[in-house]
Amino acid sequence: MSKWSNWIKWAVIALIAIVFPRVFSLYYTNLFLAFAIFSLYAVTVNLLLGYMGVLSFGHAMFFGTGAYATAIALSRIPGFPLLPSILIGGVAGGLLAVILSPLLVRVSGTAFAMLTLAFGQLIFVLALKFREVTGGEDGVGGYTVPPLHIPGIISINMTNQINFYYFAMAVVVVCLLILWFYTKTPFGSLIVGVRDNALRMDYLGFNLPQTKAINLIVSGAFAGIAGSLNALLLKLVSTVGILDIGTSFTPIMMAYIGGVGSFVGPIVGSAVIHFLETMAIRFTERIGLINGAIFILVVLFAPQGLVGLFNTAKEKWFQKKEKA
Amino acid sequence: MSPTMVLYVAQAIHGLAYGMLLFLIASGLTLIFGMMGILNIAHASFAMLAAYFCFTALKLTGNFWLALVIGPIVAGICGVVAERFLLRPVHKQGHLAELLLTVGMMALILEIVKFFWGTESLVVKIPESLSGLLNLSGLIYPVYRLFIIGLSLLILAFMALILFKTRLGMIVRAAVSDPDMVSALGINTPFVFMLVFGIGIWLAGMAGAVAGPLLTVFPGMADLLGMDAFVVVVVGGFGSLGGAFIVALFLGELNAYGIQFIPRLAPVLMFTFMALVLAFKPMGLFGERE
Numbered sequence: 001m002s003k004w005s006n007w008i009k010w011a012v013i014a015l016i017a018i019v020f021p022r023v024f025s026l027y028y029t030n031l032f033l034a035f036a037i038f039s040l041y042a043v044t045v046n047l048l049l050g051y052m053g054v055l056s057f058g059h060a061m062f063f064g065t066g067a068y069a070t071a072i073a074l075s076r077i078p079g080f081p082l083l084p085s086i087l088i089g090g091v092a093g094g095l096l097a098v099i100l101s102p103l104l105v106r107v108s109g110t111a112f113a114m115l116t117l118a119f120g121q122l123i124f125v126l127a128l129k130f131r132e133v134t135g136g137e138d139g140v141g142g143y144t145v146p147p148l149h150i151p152g153i154i155s156i157n158m159t160n161q162i163n164f165y166y167f168a169m170a171v172v173v174v175c176l177l178i179l180w181f182y183t184k185t186p187f188g189s190l191i192v193g194v195r196d197n198a199l200r201m202d203y204l205g206f207n208l209p210q211t212k213a214i215n216l217i218v219s220g221a222f223a224g225i226a227g228s229l230n231a232l233l234l235k236l237v238s239t240v241g242i243l244d245i246g247t248s249f250t251p252i253m254m255a256y257i258g259g260v261g262s263f264v265g266p267i268v269g270s271a272v273i274h275f276l277e278t279m280a281i282r283f284t285e286r287i288g289l290i291n292g293a294i295f296i297l298v299v300l301f302a303p304q305g306l307v308g309l310f311n312t313a314k315e316k317w318f319q320k321k322e323k324a
Numbered sequence: 325m326s327p328t329m330v331l332y333v334a335q336a337i338h339g340l341a342y343g344m345l346l347f348l349i350a351s352g353l354t355l356i357f358g359m360m361g362i363l364n365i366a367h368a369s370f371a372m373l374a375a376y377f378c379f380t381a382l383k384l385t386g387n388f389w390l391a392l393v394i395g396p397i398v399a400g401i402c403g404v405v406a407e408r409f410l411l412r413p414v415h416k417q418g419h420l421a422e423l424l425l426t427v428g429m430m431a432l433i434l435e436i437v438k439f440f441w442g443t444e445s446l447v448v449k450i451p452e453s454l455s456g457l458l459n460l461s462g463l464i465y466p467v468y469r470l471f472i473i474g475l476s477l478l479i480l481a482f483m484a485l486i487l488f489k490t491r492l493g494m495i496v497r498a499a500v501s502d503p504d505m506v507s508a509l510g511i512n513t514p515f516v517f518m519l520v521f522g523i524g525i526w527l528a529g530m531a532g533a534v535a536g537p538l539l540t541v542f543p544g545m546a547d548l549l550g551m552d553a554f555v556v557v558v559v560g561g562f563g564s565l566g567g568a569f570i571v572a573l574f575l576g577e578l579n580a581y582g583i584q585f586i587p588r589l590a591p592v593l594m595f596t597f598m599a600l601v602l603a604f605k606p607m608g609l610f611g612e613r614e
Contacts, residue, residue: 055420103599107606110363110419114558115602121551122595129588245547249427256424286439292431296410299425303417 021162035274036172041226042254042266047219050260053195054112058120062093064243066224067231074143082146086228093224094217101213124243139238168229191215253295259305330463335580341469343576344476348531349553350568352524358500358563362422366429368550374399374529375536379446388451396529403525407518445540472534559601561611
């Protein structure tokens with residue numbers, strides 16, 4: 001693909017993101033934002049699933065910890081500013097990953113999935129039981145999004161939904177760009193190397209546990225930021241939809257439907273699932289049925305996901321042209 | 325017996341009943357894992373499905389015993405179909421794809437259950453012969469929980485007999501330790517896999533069906549039973565039946581006494597125990613491989 005068409009592609013995507021809240025109603029704007037936030041979340045899951053080859057079944061613990069950190073900070077500390085409230089979500093997610101990494105780097109495969117599932121449930125139960133801090137089943141709510149205030153330069157009111165949309169979108173895009181460059185660094189290649197042949201990487205002299213731990217922490221921290229943005233969007237954080245097991249499975253579905261083999265796969269998957277949910281909700285309440293069926297079909301027939309399917313189709317198409 | 329003593333003993337029997345239920349689910353899970361390397365996330369969902377089948381069968385026939393037989397068997401057949409037409413085609417793609425497929429199956433079963441039976445809790449009525457109370461020298465205890473313990477022991481003995489005294493059991497045990505070698509010896513391993521998957525689901529289904537009257541039948545049942553069963557399998561060691569048995573009983577007691585002494589932290593105890601075990605023995609207490 002030529003450089004020009006690439007630039008045009010990105011320009012069109014940016015234009016859609018900018019124009020979206022001006023064209024569609026607030027409902028769809030918030031839905032679009034939810035799609036963006038879950039894209040970031042799914043990409044962090046894919047950092048482990050696609051790049052490192054381990055399945056995190058409890059990623060909601062990072063997402064949820066970030067969300068709770070932001071919500072608690074905003075509701076307990078008066079006048080807590082906006083940017084630190086997002087940062088604290090990322091730090092909380094990262095910190096949890098730091099605490100768990102000594103255990104998690106020792107295992108791989110099914111054991112890793114089980115261990116993350118167990119810790120995810122542990123955090124879920126803790127959040128339910130320690131109601132002094134987390135509000136139990138009621139959750140934490142009643143906070144407002146603080147204004148974006150940089151002294152001497154700018155102060156934007158974030159209770160305006162459209163302003164908040166642009167701000168959250170910007171955070172998501174910046175995070176995605178950081179993660180994209182992160183996967184392109186030599187360290188990113190090292191992670192793929194660990195996935196493909198851990199023994200060889202070990203013999204080449206790389207420190208395997210450290211490599212895995214750093215990737216885990218990066219994944220956890222950015223999942224925390226996604227959770228934090230979600231908390232700001234919903235203005236209510238409770239265990240359902242934030243920490244429960246379904247919240248761990250959703251990004252896995254997104255990553256797998258889009259394709260775990262590429263960076264944009266989870267974003268495509270997130271788009272597909274959000275689009276389907278919006279469409280399906282008009283006809284039926286059984287969204288889980290549709291999602292589950294699609295997920296099973298993708299696992300059965302398109303293990304490389306939609307992006308993989310698209311690439312294969314493209315290759316075949318161009319081969320035919322050459323022959324003709 | 326003194327009243328405090330009675331309380332302790334009652335909690336112990338509570339724990340035993342719950343532990344036996346956990347073991348019924350975990351035994352199928354650990355057998356399937358040992359043979360096929362699949363961690364069946366949808367395992368407890370099938371148990372829930374059996375409980376719903378049992379409820380419907382009871383409503384249609386009016387006979388509790390018949391329903392108790394039908395429910396798990398129908399669930400087992402569903403399991404066999406799922407293995408044959410969903411899991412087997414994915415087998416060559418590796419364990420990750422199989423794991424993900426069972427996640428999809430879990431979501432699907434949950435929605436199917438909500439679609440056909442609704443979301444409210446359904447009450448399964450037990451026959452009068454089981455619904456009474458038994459007086460054990462001062463301790464008054466519901467018969468149904470004792471029935472659960474007895475039935476589980478019966479199934480356990482039956483399974484042990486098959487596993488250790490028959491040719492099929494020998495093949496299964498051999499396939500757990502080395503599936504490739506068993507296949508090379510001319511045994512139709514895909515068929516054995518299917519059979520074991522079905523029996524594993526049947527075991528879980530028995531647990532789900534007998535748990536129905538105790539917990540009531542509701543869509544959250546799978547999560548409730550499933551998480552505990554996973555902890556049992558992980559702590560006991562993947563593929564280890566003996567380990568699963570010991571850990572299931574231990575967790576049952578831990579749960580029962582935890583509720584008595586520190587009610588707020590009872591669910592946390594179990595996961596903390598699991599984290600502690602895995603910190604020192606990543607393969608579980610009795611596991612030999614990952």
